[in-house]
Amino acid sequence: MNGLIGKKIGMTSVYDSTGKSVACTVIEAGPCVVTQVKTEQTDGYTALQLAYGDTKAKNTSKPLQGHFEKANTEPKHKLVEFRDFSIVEKAIGEIIKVDDVFNEGDMVHAVGVTKGKGFQGVVKRYGFAGVGGATHGQHNRQRAPGSMGASSYPSRVFKGKRLPGRTGGDNVKVKNLKVLKVFADQNLILIKGAIPGHKGAYVILEKK
Known part of the structure; x- marks a missing residue:
């Protein structure tokens, strides 16, 4: 080529x-x-x-x-x-x-x-919308990733879960x-x- x-x-x-x-x-x-x-x-x-x-x-x-x-x-x-x-x-x-x-x-x-x-959150890295509005007890959660999985099972975060990290490059x-x-x-x-x-x-x- x-x-x-x-x-x-x-x-x-x-x-x-x-x-x-x-x-x-x-x-x-x-x-x-x-x-x-x-x-x-x-x-x-x-x-x-x-x-x-x-x-x-x-x-x-x-x-x-x-x-x-x-x-x-x-x-x-x-x-x-x-x-x-x-x-x-x-x-x-x-x-x-x-x-x-x-x-x-x-x-x-x-x-x-x-x-x-550099190191970025899920909103910039993957386009997440955040948890939602600031009412009903939501405090400083507008750009949070939200729930990551259940508690009793699997009691861990699955590999490949889209989370904050290095972006670009x-x-x-x-x-x-x-x-x-x-x-x-x-x-x-x-x-x-x-x-x-x-x-x-x-x-x-x-x-x-």
Whole structure:
């Protein structure tokens, strides 16, 4: 599957051919460096390993520093492998740009990490309505989870019960998003709709 690594810049809106305003996400997709080429003969499958996002050598392990030196590139922050990449003739160290992979009108899948929201209660985490009004003896119970189970049996809370806890920070794939525009000179791509992650978060784009 063809794809690129990118960074979420933010959101904006553009007008389509009918004059309707369409919300979209701006992604800086690439340029990505080919750091490894896998083939059927050597690895049992075909894939390209791409790298994106400069980082300091002091923050990179020695094995990875050698890995990047083989590709004749500076240390990168993000490494992603794309299996069955159609551009298999690419060699180690070559650059893949956004217009090499995506065109306007393409459908893509976007993989990102959702915004972390910390420890949250059941109202924010799962959309619970709370116990109810403040009358009839209800005191400070508006955002409580309510009953969790019987007393004599099972005398415990079942596993999987939706309770307060850490919210967000999950890997999420959003499928079938449309590419609205590609700005090859700026390595930017505009994708219809929202993509998981905060501004500046890394995003993996897979061409459908």
